[in-house]
Amino acid sequence: MEFAENALQMYTDVVDSTIITYNGPFDAQVLSIIAENIEYSLSNNPRVSKKIFKIFIELAQNISYYSAEKQVNEEGNYFGVGILMLREFKDHYSFSTGNIIESKQVLPVLQKCETINILDREKLRQYKRKLRNMPSGVPGGGNIGLVQVALTADHPLEYDVINLDSEKSFYILNVRVNKS
Amino acid sequence: MENLEIEGSHKNFFIPTVSFNARTGICQISGESFLEDTVEFYLPLIDWVDEYINTVKGPIALIIKLSYFNTSSSRSLLDILNLLRDYEEAGGEVVVNWHFDENDIDMEEDIDDYIIDTGLEINKIPL
Numbered sequence: 193m194e195f196a197e198n199a200l201q202m203y204t205d206v207v208d209s210t211i212i213t214y215n216g217p218f219d220a221q222v223l224s225i226i227a228e229n230i231e232y233s234l235s236n237n238p239r240v241s242k243k244i245f246k247i248f249i250e251l252a253q254n255i256s257y258y259s260a261e262k263q264v265n266e267e268g269n270y271f272g273v274g275i276l277m278l279r280e281f282k283d284h285y286s287f288s289t290g291n292i293i294e295s296k297q298v299l300p301v302l303q304k305c306e307t308i309n310i311l312d313r314e315k316l317r318q319y320k321r322k323l324r325n326m327p328s329g330v331p332g333g334g335n336i337g338l339v340q341v342a343l344t345a346d347h348p349l350e351y352d353v354i355n356l357d358s359e360k361s362f363y364i365l366n367v368r369v370n371k372s
Numbered sequence: 373m374e375n376l377e378i379e380g381s382h383k384n385f386f387i388p389t390v391s392f393n394a395r396t397g398i399c400q401i402s403g404e405s406f407l408e409d410t411v412e413f414y415l416p417l418i419d420w421v422d423e424y425i426n427t428v429k430g431p432i433a434l435i436i437k438l439s440y441f442n443t444s445s446s447r448s449l450l451d452i453l454n455l456l457r458d459y460e461e462a463g464g465e466v467v468v469n470w471h472f473d474e475n476d477i478d479m480e481e482d483i484d485d486y487i488i489d490t491g492l493e494i495n496k497i498p499l
Contacts, residue, residue: 220384220385220408221384223384224383224384224385238475239475239476242440242476242478243478245440246440246442246478249406249442250442250443253442253444317481317485320485321485321488321489324443324446324447324450324489325450325489336443336446337443340443343478343481344478
């Protein structure tokens with residue numbers, strides 16, 4: 193399986209590797225702390241730092257909105273729970289996220305990822321413009337965050353879904369950004 | 373008609389600085405846009421532009437100097453630009469100047485997408 197080989201390749205290519213790992217609710221404070229950390233850690237490469245930052249915000253917001261596992265904060269607001277990793281490799285950075293989704297969301301999520309990956313850059317921009325003219329807030333539908341992630345990363349998405357039980361699955365996404 | 377002034381900040385969320393002038397028609401949005409409730413933040417901006425177009429009916433210049441905006445802000449920016457496009461089509465005088473860091477290729481592409489989307493002439497001004 194290609195994904196497993198990629199994972200092995202990543203493991204062996206890793207340079208001093210992990211910049212950020214986080215597992216928990218994606219609330220505003222957490223987003224802010226991680227965003228600051230990214231700006232600080234990658235300040236020697238402003239172009240890439242900006243890309244990583246943009247991708248982070250969209251991935252984190254996706255988990256916050258669409259994770260099927262929620263946690264409530266002191267103010268009574270619900271935030272999605274998930275895991276996020278940012279790692280550095282020789283020639284690229286890699287974001288990995290994981291979160292639980294409802295099984296009925298598996299097909300729309302996979303279709304969304306697949307659609308993004310088969311489109312070339314021009315078609316992907318068209319797709320983004322089309323979605324932006326549609327109402328937001330429909331999971332896997334009007335959401336343009338993931339399309340923007342693929343455009344910003346300029347790499348296909350790597351993704352997988354692991355079935356947990358009849359109602360829940362675990363959705364894994366990997367996004368690569370070249371250093372130059 | 374009153375001016376609209378919002379002081380920006382860069383804390384948990386990033387609030388853009390907004391300065392809409394009812395006398396001159398010069399409307400500037402600068403800084404970064406990543407908000408807790410994007411629709412709630414942009415609604416007064418959209419309402420202001422709508423009121424200006426319908427009551428003052430003067431020339432309007434939108435100056436955007438955002439170094440970052442998330443996708444949900446990008447929808448609200450589209451709403452404002454669509455209002456201006458409609459105003460221009462109805463005979464209004466509209467100028468849109470979009471300042472961007474010339475090293476930010478993604479931003480230039482974003483501006484091009486707005487040009488295609490709205491049909492407005494947007495002046496791209498590299499810094």
